[in-house]
Amino acid sequence: MKLNQILSILNQIEKSKFITFLDKLCLSAASDDEGISEALNKVNCQIKDASGSEITQLFKAVSLQYKKSVYEKLLLCDASMALLINILTRDGNCIARISWIEQLYAREWETLDVLAKKIKLDIDNNLTEDYGHEHRLSIFHNCLNVAYMNDEKINRQANITDDERSILNALAHHLKISKDEVVAIEHISEPIKTGKQTVENCLQELRDMGVIFINRKSSEVLIPDEVVSILNQIQGKQLADKHLLRILRVLSDPELSNILKSYGKRTRSVSRSEKINTILHSGIAVRDMLSRDLYDEADSQNKRKERLKQLIIELDIDTERIGFTLEERIIVILESLNTASDHEFDAISAVGFKEMFDSIEKNFIGVDITGQPETLSQRIRQEFELEENELIHVERLRALNITPHDVLYLLNNDEIKVLRDCLKLSKKGNPRFNILEAFANANDKLIENYEALAKRDLYTLKSVGIEISEAELGIKFEEVTKTILEQLDLVVDEELRKSINTTKDKTDIIISISDDDIIIGEAKTCKNGDFAKYSTTSRQIKAYVTRCENQGKRVAQVLIIAPSFSQDFIDSAEMDTEVNISLLTAEGLKQILDAFKAKRRPNFSARLLTKGGLLKAELIAKSI
Template sequence: MKLSSVLSLVNQVEKSKFINAIDRICGDAVKHDKKIVAQLSKLDGQIKNASSTDITQLFNIVLPYFEKSVREQLAMLGAQATLLTNILSRDGNSIARTTWVETLYSKEWDVINRRANELKSDIEALDDSESFSERKRLGIYHACFKEAYANDERINRDAKISDDERGILNVLAKKLDVTADDQAGVEHLVDQIPRNGVQDALNELREIGIVFVSRKRQTVYVPDEIVSLLHRLQGKELADKHLLRILRTFSDAELSNILKNHRKKIRGVERREKVASIMKLGVPVTQILQEDLFNEDINVNERKDRLKSLIQDLGLDLDKLGATLEERTAIILKTLNSCAEKEFNVLSATGFKELFSALQNHFPSLSKVLKQEFELEEQEELDVEKLRALSITPYDILYMLTNDEVKSVVESMGIKKRGNLRLNILNSFADATDKLIDNYAALARRDLASLKTSNIEVPEAEIGVKFEEVTKAIFEQLGLSVDEDLRRSVNTAKDKADILISLSEDDVIVGEAKTCKSGDFARYSTTSRQVKAYVNRCESAGKRVAQVLIVAPTFSEDFVESAEMDTEVNISLLEAEGLKRILDAYKSRRNPKFSAKLFTKGGLLKADLIAKNI
C-alpha cells in the first residue's frame, strides 16, 4: 500500500511518530536544501497540519536524508530490530495484524536458533589444520563477526555492529560464500536475538518512522516506499517474488549451475526444490545473472544473448536492451522493481477478479499456496482487494504456479500455447473485459437475454458489481487514474464509493455506477445521500472533490432536475451508452485529446458533443 493511502487510513496519533521523524529531518536539512525549503514554505512550516498528499510529497523530497537516518538508527537498535524489518519487508508482510507479526517472528527465531546451534557444533569441531572447507569458511566468518561485535568493549562502549562494520562483514560473507541463513545463524551465536519483546521492538521501529501501528485494527502497516527503502538497506536487489519469476524461466540445467557454484546438492533434487534452495541462498541477483547461471566456458556475448532471451521470457517491454552485460542486468532489475503499477493496469478490476476466480477453480488450493508463499494468516479472507493492498499483481499470482501448472491452465481453458504462456493467460482475461465493454449498455440495463446472445454469462446477483468494474475499465482505457488505493482507504463498512478518479495529488472525482432494469433511473434522494457521504469521506482524507459523476442507463427528468438544483455538491450525469460512445471515439482517434474535466460540467452531460471533441 502506498504511503499516501496508509496516511489516509491511520489517525493523527498513529501517524505522529512518522511526521515527527520527517519534521526532525527537515529541521536539519533545511539549511542546505532548497527543495525542502520550497516545500515547507507551501505548508507554512506546519507539517503536523499538512494533508496526506502534502506529507507524501515532502517525504519524496527528504527521502535521501530519511534513509540515512533510518540506516543509523537501525544499526543502534540491534539484531531484534533487524530481524523484524527483514520480516516486515518481505512480500505479503507489509500489512499484518500485530499478533501475526509476533507469530512470524517466533517462527523465524526458531529457524535461526536451530541453524545457530548446528553452526556452533560445526565451529567447535573445527580443526585449525583443516583445509578451506565450508566449515572452515564459516569459522572465519564467525571469528570476524565476533571481533567486530566485541571490539567496542575494549574502549568501554556497548558491544554492537556498526553500519560500517556490517558493510565489511557483508563483503566478507560474499567472498566466503556464506549464505543468508548462515549469516543470520552466526549473528545469533554472537549477539543472541531476544525471543520476546516484539511489541517493544515494533514501538522502536514506529519511533524512527518506518512502521505505522493502528491500535483500532491492531494492524501494522509498512508503506511500499519504505519497503523499497528497507530492501536497499538490506542490499536486496529484488523482491523475492521477482527473483522467483526469474528462476521459473530457467532450465533445470541452469538451476543446477547456480547450486553447483555454491556447492549445493543437485543430484536427485527436483526442480521445485532447486528453486527453493536458490531462494534461500541470499545470493545477489546480479551475481546469478552475470556469473552463477553459466558454465565457466561461456563467453560474454553468449551471456548477453541469454539475458536478451530472459527479457523475452519475462515479457518485459523495454525501450532498449543495453549494450553490455552489466547494462542488461541493471535494466532487468530496474524494470522488475518498478513494474507493479503497470502490471495492475494490464487487467481491469473485472479481469483481475475473473482471473483469480478461474485460477481458484482450477486449483482449489491456490489461496493456501498464496498464503504460504506470502506468509499470510490462515484465517485471512483472500480476495483481489487484499491482493492489491499487498501489491500482489496478476503476474505475481501466475508466477506462484509452476510451469507445469500453468500449462494445465492453458490446456483446460483452450488458450493458445505459443509464446509466453503466462502472458497468454493474462491476455485472454483482458479480452473478456473487452467483451463486457462491447455489451456495456445491456449490462447497465440488466438485460440478461442480450448478454446471453453475446455468450456472456453473468449471474443476475452479480450484474451491479460487474457494471461497476466495467465502468472502471472504461475510465482506465480513457487514460484516467482510477485510484483503488485511495478508494480502499476512504471506504468504510457503511460507506463504500464505487469509483474514485484522481485528477491530481489533491483533486478527485467520485464516481457512482447504477444499473436499472426497466425505465429511467429515478432514486435521487437515496443516491444523493450516498454520494454526499463519500464526498465527506474524501474530504476527511484531505482530498478536494471536484465533481460527483453518476453513470446509469438513463435518468428520469426529476432525477436530472434534482441533480442540477443540488447546492451541496456538484453532480454530473452520464448515460451508459454515451460513455461507450465516448470510449469508441477515443479509440478511433490517432491522437485523442481527452480530459477528465469534460466530466465536470454538471447536469446531464452531452456524450455526443464530448465524443466529437476528443
C-alpha cells in the same frame, strides 16, 4: 500500499511520528536543497496542516535524506531489529496485525536458531583446511569474532561498526556464504533476542523513526511501498522475493543446481520446487546468481551474456536496449523487475484481475509441500505469509502490491500449463502471458459493449462471445464502470469505499479528487426504457453522503451512470437542494473514454463530472 493511501486512512495521532520526523528532515535540508525548499513553501512550511498528497510530494523530495537518517538510526539498533525489518519488508507483510508479526518473528527466530546450531556443529567437526564450505564458514566465523573482540579489547561494548560490516559483506561474497548463513553465524557470536516484548520494543522504535505506522483501532502495522523500497536498499536487497521467483521459474534444473552448489547446498534427490524454495529463503544475492552462480565454470563470457539475453526474452521484459556487457544486462533485468508493479496493474484492469483470480481459484488444485491438495488462496497465504483467517480477495492483493503476474508466478511451470489447458487457451508461447492476455482481452470486450451491459441486453452480449448470467449483470456493470473511470486516470478508492460501506448502505464507487473531497458514484442498469427510480435512488445516495461526511470527507458531487434517464428523473435531480447530482449516460461515458484514448496528451479532470444535471458527454469529449 502507497504512502498517500495510508495517510488517508489514519488519524492525526497515528500519523504524528512520521510527520514530525519528516518535518525535521525538511527543515534541516531546505537551506541546501532548492527542490525541498519549494515543496515546503507550497504548504507554508506547515507540514502538519498539509494534505496527504502534499506530504507524499515532500517525502519524495527528501527521500535521500530520509534514507541516510534511517540508516544511521538502524546502525545503533541490535540484531533483533534487523531480523524484524527483514520480515516487515517481505512481500505481503506491508500490512499485518501486530500479533501476526510476533508469530512470524518467533517462527523466523526458531528457524535461524536451528541453522545456527547446525553451522556451529559443522564448524566444530571440520578438521580439514580444504576450502570446502564448512572451512569457509569457519573462516567467516573467526573474522566475525575478531570484529567483536576489537571492541572488547578497548573496553567497549561488542558491536560491529559500519566499516567492519562492509568488510564482512565483501568477505561473505567471495567465500560464497549466503545471507541466511551470515545472520546465523552472527547469532552464534551474539544471540538475537526473542519474545513478544522484543517485537513490541522494535515496532515502537520504528514508529518513532517514522518508518512504520500503527493503526491502533485494527492493531495493524502499515509500511508504505516507498519506505519498503528504501529499507530494501539499506538491507542491500536488490530484488523482492516475488520478482526473484520469476527468474528462478525460468531457469533450468541444472542452473538451479549450479546456484545451490556454489553455496554448499544439497542438490542430489532434491526436487525442482525444493531447489527454488531453498534459493529463495537463503538470501543469495541475485546479482551474484546472474553474474557467476548459475553458469558452468567452463562457460565463456559470451555464453553468459547470451543466456541473459534469453532470460530477458523469457521474462517478457520490454526494453529498447538490452545492454552489451554482462553487467549492463543484469541492470536491465533488475531495474525492469523493480519497476514492474505499476505497469502490471495497468496492463490488466481491476475487473480483469478479479475475473482471472476467480477463474484460477475455481480451476486450480495444487499440492503443498506435505503433498496435500492446495487451493490458490492457500498458496497465496503460504507464499506471502498472510494470516490464516485473512480473506484473500483482489482488493487486498492490490493493497499488498501483489499483481496478477505475481499470482501466476506462484504456480510452478507444470501447474500453469495444466491451468492453461483447463482454460482452453493456445499452447503456443508463454502460458502465463497467454492467461494474462485472455483476461485483459475479455475485459476490453466488456468495455466495447458497455452500453449493452448497461441495458442488460443479454442477446447482444452473447452474440459477441460474452458469457454472463442475468444475475451477474449489475455487478459486472459496476466493475466495468470502475475500470473505465480508472482508465480516465481517476482515483477509484476501494479502501475508502469498504471502510464507509455497511451491510445496509453500500455505495458502488468512490472517486477521490483530493485528500478530503470525493465523488460518490452509482452505476444503475435498466432493461427497458429510461431509468426513472428517483425517490429510491435519492434515499440511497443521501445515506451514503451522510456516512462519508461522518468520516470527515466532503462530497463534492454524486455521479449517477445509467443507460438513459427519464425526464422526471433529470428534473428531480436538478431541483434537489440537499445534494449535488450529475447524471451521465453509459453511452456518454464510453464516448468520453474513446476521446481520452484517442488523444496523445489528454486533458481530463474529475471536475468535469461535477457540473450538475445531465452532463453533455460530447462537449466533455471535445474538451479532452
